[in-house]
Every structure is written in C-alpha cells, then in structure tokens.
Amino acid sequence: MDFLTYIIWDANPEISFITYLSGDRLHPRWYGFLFALGFFIGQYILAWIFKVEKKPERDLDTLLLHMIISTVIGARLGHVLFYEPDTFFNAANWHRIFYVWEGGLASHGAAIAILIALYIYSNYQILISFSKYSINIKKIARPGQSFLWVTDRIVIAVALGGALIRFGNFVNSEIVGKPSNAPTAVIFANAIDQNFSNIKDFLHTSKTVLDTEPTIEKGVTYIPMKIKFYFKGGVNSKIDTLQQYTENRLNGLFAHSEYFEEIENHYSSLDKLIKSKAYTEGNFNVIEAELYGIPCHPAQLYEAIYCLLLCAFLLWLYNRKREKTPEGLLLGLFLIILFTLRFIDEFFKVNQVDFESKLPFNMGQILSIPAILLGLYILYLSQKNKEKNTQKS
Numbered sequence: 001m002d003f004l005t006y007i008i009w010d011a012n013p014e015i016s017f018i019t020y021l022s023g024d025r026l027h028p029r030w031y032g033f034l035f036a037l038g039f040f041i042g043q044y045i046l047a048w049i050f051k052v053e054k055k056p057e058r059d060l061d062t063l064l065l066h067m068i069i070s071t072v073i074g075a076r077l078g079h080v081l082f083y084e085p086d087t088f089f090n091a092a093n094w095h096r097i098f099y100v101w102e103g104g105l106a107s108h109g110a111a112i113a114i115l116i117a118l119y120i121y122s123n124y125q126i127l128i129s130f131s132k133y134s135i136n137i138k139k140i141a142r143p144g145q146s147f148l149w150v151t152d153r154i155v156i157a158v159a160l161g162g163a164l165i166r167f168g169n170f171v172n173s174e175i176v177g178k179p180s181n182a183p184t185a186v187i188f189a190n191a192i193d194q195n196f197s198n199i200k201d202f203l204h205t206s207k208t209v210l211d212t213e214p215t216i217e218k219g220v221t222y223i224p225m226k227i228k229f230y231f232k233g234g235v236n237s238k239i240d241t242l243q244q245y246t247e248n249r250l251n252g253l254f255a256h257s258e259y260f261e262e263i264e265n266h267y268s269s270l271d272k273l274i275k276s277k278a279y280t281e282g283n284f285n286v287i288e289a290e291l292y293g294i295p296c297h298p299a300q301l302y303e304a305i306y307c308l309l310l311c312a313f314l315l316w317l318y319n320r321k322r323e324k325t326p327e328g329l330l331l332g333l334f335l336i337i338l339f340t341l342r343f344i345d346e347f348f349k350v351n352q353v354d355f356e357s358k359l360p361f362n363m364g365q366i367l368s369i370p371a372i373l374l375g376l377y378i379l380y381l382s383q384k385n386k387e388k389n390t391q392k393s
Contacts, residue, residue, distance in 0.1 A: 006223055006295050008207050010189040013172045031168035038164040039068060042157030045315075049153050053323045055144060063121060067154070070117035071110045071161075078109010082363050083353050107162065107342075108367040118154060122147040148327040148378075155334040156318060159311035162338075166304035176265065177297025177348040181221040185295035191262040192227060192291075195253060199245075201232040203284070207293075215270060215292065222268055222292035231285040239285050243278040246287040250274045265350065268292045297348040306341045310334070328382030335375025339368040 015028045043064055050057055080087050080097050083106065087093045120126075125140045169175045173188040189207050196202045210224040231242055253260050254269040269291060276289040314330050346364040356362040 006209060006293075007186045008189045008209065008225075008293070009170075009173065009186045009298075010193065010205070010207060011171050011173075012190075029168075030171040031165075034164040034168040034171075035161075038157075038161030039064065041164075042067075042161055045157050045160070046153065049156075049318075053144075059142065059145070063150070063154075066117040066121045067114065067157075070113040074113020074116075075105035075107065075110035078106035078112065079104040082106055082108065082367065107165075108364070108371070111371065114154070114158065115151065118150050119147050121145075122150050146327065148331060148382075152325060152327060152330040153318070155330055156311060156314045159307050159314060159334065159338070163304045163307035163311065166300045166307060169300040170298060170304065173262075173266075175300045175352075176350060177299035177302075178350055179220045179294050180297045180348075181216075181295060182297065184298065186298045186301075187223060187225070187293035187295050188266045189225075189293060191260075191266045195260065195263065196229065196249070199249075201242075201285075203230040203232060205229055209293070210290070217270070221295060222270060223295060225291050225293045227289055227291055229287040229289070230281075231287070233283070233285045239278040239280070239287075242285055243276055243287050246289065247274055247276050250276075250289060250291075266294055266296070268294060296350075299345055299349045302348065303342065303345055306345075307338070310337055310341075313337075326382045326386040328378045328385070332375045332377075332379030332382055335371050336379065339371040339375070343368040343372070 011030075013029050013031065015030055015033060018026055018028050043060065046063065047057065047060055049055075050060060076097065083104070087096050121142070122145055123139060123141050125138050125142075166175075173190050176188055179185075187209075192207075193205055196205070206228045208226050210226055212224045214224065215222040229246055231238075251269070251274050253263050254267075254274070274289055274291070276287050278285070278287050280286065314334060317333070318325055318330060343365050346362055346368075349362070349364070351357055351362050353363075359366065
C-alpha cells in the first residue's frame with residue numbers, strides 16, 4: 001500500500017477546551033467522559049425498556065447504582081488479579097489496588113462483577129437507614145425482574161458502554177495492537193508529547209510523514225517522520241540550549257527504551273543518533289527532528305466498532321419481541337459474540353504483561369473461553385425453556 005495513507009493519531013487525552021476555560025485548574029480526560037457517557041445513555045435505554053414493559057421506574061436508580069459500583073470495582077479487581085497478581089496476593093501492596101489513576105481496568109473482571117451485582121439486584125433488597133446507621137439486606141425477589149430478565153436487557157447497554165470505553169482507550173492511545181502494515185494501521189504518535197509535557201516552555205508538536213520509502217526490519221515497518229517541537233519564546237539565544245536538550249532527551253529515550261515502552265512501541269531511531277535543526281517560527285522556538293513511526297493495529301478501535309454493532313443487533317433483536325423475548329437469549333448471544341470477537345481481537349494486541357508471552361494464549365483469550373462456554377450454556381437453557389413454554393401454550 002502507499003505508506004502516505006497511514007494515519008498519525010496524536011489526540012490530546014484531555015478535554016483541552018475545558019482545561020483552557022478553567023484556567024488550567026481542571027484536567028478532565030475524554031476517557032472519563034466516555035466512561036460516564038456509557039452509563040448515561042445506558043440509563044436512557046433501560047428507562048425506555050422499563051416503560052415499554054411497565055416495570056417500576058423507581059428501580060432504575062437502584063439498578064444504575066449496582067451497575068456503577070460493580071463495573072468500577074470489578075474492572076479494577078479483575079485487572080489486579082489477572083494481570084498483577086503480585087499486588088493482590090502481597091499484603092504490603094494492597095493499597096495499590098485502589099490506585100485507579102495509574103490505569104488498569106479489566107473488562108473480564110467487570111463482566112463477572114456485573115453478573116454478581118445483577119443477581120443481588122434481582123433477589124435482594126438492600127435497605128440503608130442513615131438515621132440509625134444500619135444496613136438491612138432482605139431476600140426479596142423483584143416481581144417480573146428475574147436475573148435472566150435483567151441481564152438480557154442490561155447487556156444492550158453494556159455493549160454500548162464497552163464501545164465508548166474502547167473509544168476512550170483509542171483517544172488515550174492505550175491497549176494498542178501489534179505493528180502492522182495493514183491498511184487499517186495507525187501511527188500512535190502522542191508518546192513523544194507525553195515525554196516532553198513536563199518540560200518548561202514546551203507547547204506541542206506537529207508530525208508529518210516524509211515522502212521517502214519506509215524501512216522494513218524483521219517484519220516491522222518503520223515510517224520516516226518529521227517532528228517539530230514547539231517551545232515558547234522565539235528568542236534566538238534560547239535555541240542552542242533547547243536544541244541540545246531536545247537531542248539529548250530523544251537519544252536518551254531510545255537508548256533506554258526498555259524504561260519507556262510507550263516510545264519503544266510507537267517510535268524508533270533505528271539505532272541512529274538523532275540530529276535536529278533549530279529555528280524560530282513566529283513567536284516560537286522550533287526544534288525539528290526526524291524519527292521513524294511504527295504503524296500498529298488500532299485494536300481498541302476494532303473492539304469499539306464490533307461492540308457498537310453488537311449493541312445495535314441486540315437492540316434490534318429485543319425490539320422484535322420485547323417482553324416475549326425468551327429469557328437468556330440476549331445474554332447468551334452477548335457472551336458468545338462479544339468474547340469470540342474478543343478472543344480473535346487479542347491476536348492483534350500487544351501483551352499487557354510479560355508473563356503472557358509464556359502462555360499458549362494471552363490472558364484476555366484465556367478469560368474469554370469460559371465466558372463463551374457460559375454463553376453457550378445459557379443459550380441452551382433459553383431454547384430449552386422456550387420449547388417448554390411453547391408446549392404448555
């Protein structure tokens with residue numbers, strides 16, 4: 001393919017206009033916004049379903065609370081347990097379980113926690129009395145809201161939420177795929193900005209693909225790129241210092257790339273010493289250097305797209321029969337389709353932790369297998385119950 005068609009993706013993870021309007025006091029991120037948006041839209045979908053099937057709308061707030069708590073706690077605990085077991089089993093590191101700002105949420109952990117939370121929602125009512133500081137848990141089933149009834153409908157919103165979260169991962173340039181020269185490959189380019197963001201007077205970068213042939217080594221395609229580093233000023237006396245500092249920092253990053261995986265996964269110097277040129281451009285000091293970008297599969301974008309399609313399919317299927325939808329049908333299909341596609345998608349991803357390279361499949365694939373088997377079993381029960389109901393009628 002023509003290498004000029006590669007997309008350079010270097011979106012700012014922060015919602016920059018809010019940061020600007022707040023005077024640099026607030027730094028909200030698109031990931032958090034999209035995460036919350038999934039719950040917001042999901043609540044509207046469930047409100048419509050509750051209205052269609054004449055269920056108590058007062059239960060929606062309780063259901064949303066169960067979903068938020070289980071998603072956050074389950075996703076974090078799942079990541080720590082499956083990908084950082086040393087943190088989980090080492091009492092001295094337990095406090096790090098709550099360090100969600102360091103990153104690390106696992107969708108498989110969220111799925112397990114959501115199923116547990118929905119079982120509790122369907123079969124128990126938790127009464128909290130703030131005046132007496134007491135919590136009463138009573139085993140009271142919600143009429144017309146069995147576990148399978150609730151999960152069948154909640155998976156529609158979950159599929160949408162999963163898509164929005166993966167779009168957030170795409171904005172963050174995280175959970176990226178393996179190097180590729182496929183037409184869908186993307187150069188995730190903001191790792192450089194992150195490594196310069198704490199430097200005084202640094203503003204931003206601009207990146208372009210050069211009109212020269214790419215280099216291919218050991219099956220990896222390296223795309224020649226020109227990167228301009230913009231600094232405040234425009235005062236010529238600063239340029240020599242900035243140029244030397246920028247060159248030293250870039251060469252240091254590549255010389256010790258094992259400590260800067262985000263650089264190693266997306267850029268390379270091909271073991272060449274990086275040289276730059278410096279000049280002023282308006283009110284800016286500009287340091288220009290040439291590097292090699294590594295196009296990769298946008299694996300998080302693949303997942304976002306098939307989650308959106310799955311949401312649309314489940315919503316269409318539900319809307320055909322609505323309250324007559326066989327219990328377990330949507331949940332079974334959700335588990336089978338989502339985790340089969342997730343199993344395939346993992347072939348395009350970079351392993352999250354080193355120990356996965358020693359396994360026959362990575363952790364995401366291993367955890368997807370029981371989810372698929374559970375989906376097949378639920379789908380079997382759904383069809384069996386459907387046949388019984390047909391015979392009775």
